[in-house]
Amino acid sequence: MSAIANKTTLLKKHFGFDTFRPNQEAIVNDLLAKKDLLAIMPTGGGKSLCFQLPALMMQGTAIVVSPLIALMKDQVDALQANGISAAFYNSSQSASLQNEVIEQLYNQKIKLLYVAPESLNLLLPNLKEEHICLFAIDEAHCISAWGHDFRPAYTQLGKLKKQFPKIPVAAFTATADVATQDDIAQQLQIPSAKKHLASFDRKNLFLEVRPGTQRLPQILKFLKNKKEESGIIYCLSRKNTEKIAQKLVEKGFEAQAYHAGLSSEKRSEIQDDFVNDRTPIIVATIAFGMGIDKSNVRWVIHYNMPKNIEGYYQEIGRSGRDGLPSNTLLFYSFADVIQLRQFTEDSPNQEFQLAKLDRMQQYSEALSCRRIALLNYFGEHVAEDCGNCDNCKTPPQFFDGTILAQKICSAVYRLKEQEPINMVVDVLRGSKNAQVFSKAYQKIKTYGVAKDVAWLDVQQYVIQLINQGVLEIRFHEKGRLLLTPLAKEILFNGKKVKLATLQTKVKSVAKETVN
Ligand code: ADP
Ligand code: ZN
Numbered sequence: 001m002s003a004i005a006n007k008t009t010l011l012k013k014h015f016g017f018d019t020f021r022p023n024q025e026a027i028v029n030d031l032l033a034k035k036d037l038l039a040i041m042p043t044g045g046g047k048s049l050c051f052q053l054p055a056l057m058m059q060g061t062a063i064v065v066s067p068l069i070a071l072m073k074d075q076v077d078a079l080q081a082n083g084i085s086a087a088f089y090n091s092s093q094s095a096s097l098q099n100e101v102i103e104q105l106y107n108q109k110i111k112l113l114y115v116a117p118e119s120l121n122l123l124l125p126n127l128k129e130e131h132i133c134l135f136a137i138d139e140a141h142c143i144s145a146w147g148h149d150f151r152p153a154y155t156q157l158g159k160l161k162k163q164f165p166k167i168p169v170a171a172f173t174a175t176a177d178v179a180t181q182d183d184i185a186q187q188l189q190i191p192s193a194k195k196h197l198a199s200f201d202r203k204n205l206f207l208e209v210r211p212g213t214q215r216l217p218q219i220l221k222f223l224k225n226k227k228e229e230s231g232i233i234y235c236l237s238r239k240n241t242e243k244i245a246q247k248l249v250e251k252g253f254e255a256q257a258y259h260a261g262l263s264s265e266k267r268s269e270i271q272d273d274f275v276n277d278r279t280p281i282i283v284a285t286i287a288f289g290m291g292i293d294k295s296n297v298r299w300v301i302h303y304n305m306p307k308n309i310e311g312y313y314q315e316i317g318r319s320g321r322d323g324l325p326s327n328t329l330l331f332y333s334f335a336d337v338i339q340l341r342q343f344t345e346d347s348p349n350q351e352f353q354l355a356k357l358d359r360m361q362q363y364s365e366a367l368s369c370r371r372i373a374l375l376n377y378f379g380e381h382v383a384e385d386c387g388n389c390d391n392c393k394t395p396p397q398f399f400d401g402t403i404l405a406q407k408i409c410s411a412v413y414r415l416k417e418q419e420p421i422n423m424v425v426d427v428l429r430g431s432k433n434a435q436v437f438s439k440a441y442q443k444i445k446t447y448g449v450a451k452d453v454a455w456l457d458v459q460q461y462v463i464q465l466i467n468q469g470v471l472e473i474r475f476h477e478k479g480r481l482l483l484t485p486l487a488k489e490i491l492f493n494g495k496k497v498k499l500a501t502l503q504t505k506v507k508s509v510a511k512e513t514v515n
Contacts (some may be wrong), residue, residue, distance in 0.1 A: 032057060043314065066139065088101075110132075210331055233284070417482045422459075
C-alpha cells in the first residue's frame with residue numbers, strides 16, 4: 001500500500017475522518033520525514049491527530065508531553081476506544097505501575113505514551129532511541145517565561161533534542177504571540193523548526209469593547225431577547241461572580257456562579273448543567289472553560305479586562321464553536337488595569353506580564369479593526385478590515401495619516417528598530433531630554449518631524465499603528481519597536497494609512513503635521 005493511501009486509510013479507520021483539516025496533513029508529512037516543527041493551531045483545530053497519526057505509521061512510540069495529568073487518563077481511554085494502544089506515565093502512578101509502562105514501551109506494546117513534564121526526569125534515562133518515533137510537546141507555550149502560562153517543569157524539555165538529536169520534536173500550542181513562538185523553538189533546541197501557523201481567525205465572533213461604566217445595566221440590555229441562549233460572563237473576583245449571578249437571577253435569568261472556591265462536586269454539577277443546556281448562563285472566574293466542549297455558546301462577556309490577549313482570545317473563543325454568529329463584549333476600565341497591575345507584583349516574570357497587560361490595554365483602546373489587531377498579535381499578518389467588530393461597524397473618524405505614519409515608521413527605521421515607544425515618540429517630537437542626547441538621536445533625520453503634535457497624541461498614533469499591524473513590539477527586548485512587512489509597504493510603496501482622529505482638536509493638529 002502506498003504511504004498516501006495508508007495515511008488516509010488510517011485517518012478513516014482510527015479517527016473516522018475523510019479529509020484532513022488545514023495544516024494537519026503538512027504537519028503529519030513533516031513528522032513522517034522526521035522534521036522538527038512548531039504548530040500554532042487554535043483550540044479545537046485538531047492538534048492531537050497531528051502526532052497520533054504519524055505515531056501509527058512510524059516505528060516506535062510517540063512520547064507526548066502534556067501538563068494536564070487530570071486529562072491523561074481520558075486521552076488514553078479515548079485512544080484505546082479507537083483501537084490505538086496508549087498509556088500514560090505520571091506521579092499519580094505507583095513505581096511498579098510506572099515500571100510496567102516502561103516494560104510495555106520496550107516491548108513495543110504502545111504507540112503513544114503521555115507523560116507529565118515533572119515525570120520526564122524519571123522516564124528519560126530509561127528511553128532508547130530505537131523505542132521512540134517522535135516527541136510531541138503539548139501546550140508548548142508553557143516553556144516560555146514570555147508566554148502567559150509559564151511552567152518551570154517545561155524548561156528541561158531542551159534535553160529531549162540533546163539526548164535524541166535524530167528524533168523529531170513537534171511543539172504544539174494554541175496560544176503564543178510571535179515572541180513566544182520564537183522562544184519555544186529556541187528552548188526546545190529546534191531553531192530551524194518549520195512554523196505551521198493555522199489561521200486564528202474566528203470570523204463568526206463579533207468583537208466589541210465598551211467602557212466599563214454601568215456594567216450591569218449594559219449586560220441586562222445586552223441579554224434582552226437572549227434568555228434562552230448560552231453564554232459566559234467572566235469576572236476577576238469570586239465575589240463578583242456570585243453577586244452578578246444573583247442579580248441576573250433576580251431579573252429572571254437562569255444563571256450560576258462558578259469559581260475555584262466551590263467544591264469539585266458543585267463545580268462539575270454546574271459545568272454539566274451548562275453543557276447540557278440546563279443552565280444557560282455561567283458567571284465565572286477564568287477557572288471555567290478549560291476542557292469544556294460546548295458548541296452553541298452564543299456569547300461571552302468580560303465583566304473585567306483579562307490580563308493578556310492570549311487569555312482574552314481563549315475565553316472569547318469558547319463562543320461560536322459551531323460557526324454561527326456569536327457576540328463577545330469586553331468591558332474596559334482603568335480600575336481593572338490598576339488591579340491587574342497589582343496582581344503581577346509577586347510574579348517572577350512581572351516584566352513580561354506588565355508588557356502583556358499593556359498590549360491588552362492597547363487592544364481595548366484600539367480605534368481600528370480589532371480582528372486585525374488580534375491576528376497580528378499572533379503573527380498572522382492581515383490587512384483587510386473584518387467588518388465584524390465594533391470599530392468596523394461604527395468606525396471612528398479617520399484622516400489620511402499616510403505621511404504621519406511614514407514619519408513614524410521612518411523614525412523606527414532610523415532608530416534601527418532598537419527603541420521602545422517612548423523614545424520613538426521623543427525623537428519624533430524633538431524632545432531635548434538627556435536620554436535622547438546621550439544617544440545623539442538629535443542628529444537623526446526624523447528628529448522633531450512631529451513636534452507640532454502633542455506627546456500623548458503621537459503615542460496614540462504609534463499605538464494605532466501597532467494595532468493595525470504596521471509596527472510590532474518586542475516586549476521581551478525592552479519593548480523595542482519593529483517594522484512589519486506592512487510598514488515597508490507604507491514607507492517604500494506608498495501604501496495609504498488611515499488614522500483615527502483623536503478627541504478634541506487633534507484633527508487639525510494632525511493635519512498640520514501631515515502637510
Ligand atoms: P485541539 O487539541 O487542537 O484543541 P483536538 O485534537 O481535540 O483539538 O480536535 C478537536 C476536534 O476536532 C475533535 O473533536 C476531533 O475529533 C476533531 N477533528 C480533528 N481532526 C479532524 C478532521 N480531519 N476532520 C474532522 N474532525 C476532526
Ligand atoms: Zn473589524
